[in-house]
Amino acid sequence: MSDLEFGLDTFGDVPEDDTGRPTSYAAAIRQVVDEAVLADDLGVDVIALGEHHRPEYSVSTPETVLAGIATRTSRIRLASGVTVLSSDDPVRVFQRFATVDALSNGRAEVILGRGSFTESFPLFGYDLADYDVLFEEKIELFAKLLDEKPVTWSGTVRAPLQDADVFPKTESGRLTTWVGVGGSPQSVIRTAHYGLPLMLAIIGGQPGRFGPYIDLYRRAAAEFGTTAHPVGMHSPGFIADTDEAAKEIFWPHYKVMRDRIGALRGWPPIRRAEFDAEVEHGSLYIGSPETVARKIAAAVSDLGVGRFDLIYTAGAQPVSARMRAVELYGTKVIPMVRDLLGG
């Protein structure tokens, strides 16, 4: 498992500063850049930024932030997590990520998804009723663009292309592209069909229940005759010096965020006991470095994934605690997981 990769993911949640006030959006974005620079220094493999269009998140256009990170880092790979392809234009997405790839000497990764939030649909004039066809057609076009040759395509969700050559070209000839999947078997099969690597968003419950999706991915790839890449997983969590500190820093902000989203989705407010159970047996990787490392090692070996990304912000956790979480992830958690899995 020595080739296991570790990432950090964020949606650029607007944090509190150390006096308890929310920072500006601009400061929240620069905070993400600083955290990515620290993660690069510490040898974390990937930073992934998710696209959102909600007031609590500062990142609506991951690529522009990733480009800023590119200049200040040298090794860390620069990913989205996810790019909401359904409500974007595949040509623009390709151009933007090919540009990030150039600016970072080939470190860009686009992770395409349908998004778990729906704000981008009305904002950009799409109908949620077209959820499936939008993603289906756009990933088909994106897969063609990945060949970096003139593209001819027609469909129902954007203007047709006739021998359209799209620039800039990448140096490797192929942009690293994953598909992020939340739990739809159809999405897993589609990912295998295109021979793209699969990133599982496991944001609640026991990670083991995603085992069948990984089997499905491998079987589908074998049937299609495409490559089954190492599967990745991303889950939320937080690290502090002790278990108690991690939970106490994380919980109040998490509850605010979770209840706000819950109100939109018809969930009841989260109770502390549910939170504790999720930390204990579910998909919240919260605690001291050792606790989090043990939990990651268990999930990784259970599912046989090749990459683990920790979503290290979920609410307005304060700036200094976030930096400390990044530091502990890089200096302690990653080496401990590697040790636990036998180096």
Place this chain on the structure above:
Amino acid sequence: MTMTTHGFELGLNSFGEVATDGGRKLSDAETLRLLVDEARRAEAAGLDVFSVGEHYREGHTDSATPVLLGAAATATERIRLGTSVTVLSTNDPVRLYHDFSTLDAVSSGRAQLVLGRASATESFPLFGYDLADYERLFEEKLDLFMRLQRDEKVTWSGTVRTPLTDQRLHPRMRPGGIPTWIGVGGSPQSVIRAARYGLPLMLAIIGGRPQRFAGHVDLYHRALKQFGHETQPVGMHSLGLVADTDDEAVETWWQYWQPVVTALADERGFYAPNRRRYEAELDHGALFVGSPETVARKIAAVAEDLHLNRFDLKYDIMHLPRDARARSIELLGREVAPRVRELLDREPSHV
């Protein structure tokens, strides 16, 4: 609009054109990284603004301008980062707002842009727009984009994108938005539009006597007054190259400019360049090619005649060697800029 204390700004403008190095063409990716180096170099040489265009054709790497500027933002500290031009007509104003509020954050408040209709038309079919809607696309999108910048909550409807109801965008831009100029190629209608919005005017003067734009400048100032807006700056963008001597600049530029303009002449149906026309452009036209002294005198003269507050030199042209680009940037910042200011200070104040 904030103006620097010296009142005259000098900037660089690139269209992301592929450079060469010892005769070898750089890849798209190498050119993009070169552009970040050039932004750094421009800042070190003391220039005020680094701007990038937006193009969708082979040999141009500037299809994702805000992303490129995002990388330049963390490579620099003071230089302002802009566009010339952003093709508003084929962009979504909402995405554009996100891109530039993010760039402004990453650069700690140094983002600006020039909006235009573009002289190249590739983006229309690529993104599914009809050239027949050229005017309406720009008009409606400018209306929306300025509302998004000026109002925190926007309700809007039009024909060129989906309507918005009480929409707030995140991340928010700084209050009032970022400096937004209107790029104009020669249409009086566009000049009046810039004045109507009270936005600064950027003249793209890429051929012929720049002084013929005096009427546009005059029209702009009169229109600003009529619309009840304060005076706004006027800038100009032109092509050129600064080298150590006139001869070197003139011969280097000819070598790379001539094939580009020949191809363009073919495509757009105007006269192919010849040496006589080239020399006329150098003498009294819109090419700013020469030694620092020659280029400074020419910029100062035009700035005086057109009452300019800003001049951007488009310094890249297809396959121009990276060394020549670097030298041009150095000389523009270190020698031309101070000399232009010296020449302008000697004259009665023009601002």
